[in-house]
Amino acid sequence: xxxxxxxxxxxxxxxxxxxxNAASLVDAGGLEHxxxxxxxxxxxxxxxxxxxxxxxxxxxxxxxxxxxxxxxxVPNLLESMRNxxxxxxxxxxGCHLLSRLSESPEGASAVAQ
Numbered sequence: 874x875x876x877x878x879x880x881x882x883x884x885x886x887x888x889x890x891x892x893x894n895a896a897s898l899v900d901a902g903g904l905e906h907x908x909x910x911x912x913x914x915x916x917x918x919x920x921x922x923x924x925x926x927x928x929x930x931x932x933x934x935x936x937x938x939x940x941x942x943x944x945x946x947v948p949n950l951l952e953s954m955r956n957x958x959x960x961x962x963x964x965x966x967g968c969h970l971l972s973r974l975s976e977s978p979e980g981a982s983a984v985a986q
Contacts, residue, residue: 882923889930921953925966932973942983
């Protein structure tokens with residue numbers, strides 16, 4: 874099951890490199906499914922790394938901060954970072970994502986909570 878989740882999140886990350894794909898993912902409710910998949914596998918570092926990387930790829934385009942905040946990305950991200958303090962990937966992707974979210978009012982509000 875973990876391998877399937879990792880593969881799915883890796884595919885989402887690749888798709889999100891194009892803004893149109895990222896927008897389609899958000900519009901179709903895929904963000905919520907990503908977060909659900911991550912939260913169901915918090916102890917698995919590889920799932921969290923792939924998930925954080927996919928979220929970072931989505932956020933890189935800008936304009937998705939409100940959707941990310943509304944979906945509960947920040948609490949899920951912080952849980953991933955707490956559970957995997959020695960994972961360079963989880964910590965790096967997490968910090969970049971928090972920084973990116975902080976650039977918008979919606980994202981900054983979610984980060985501040």
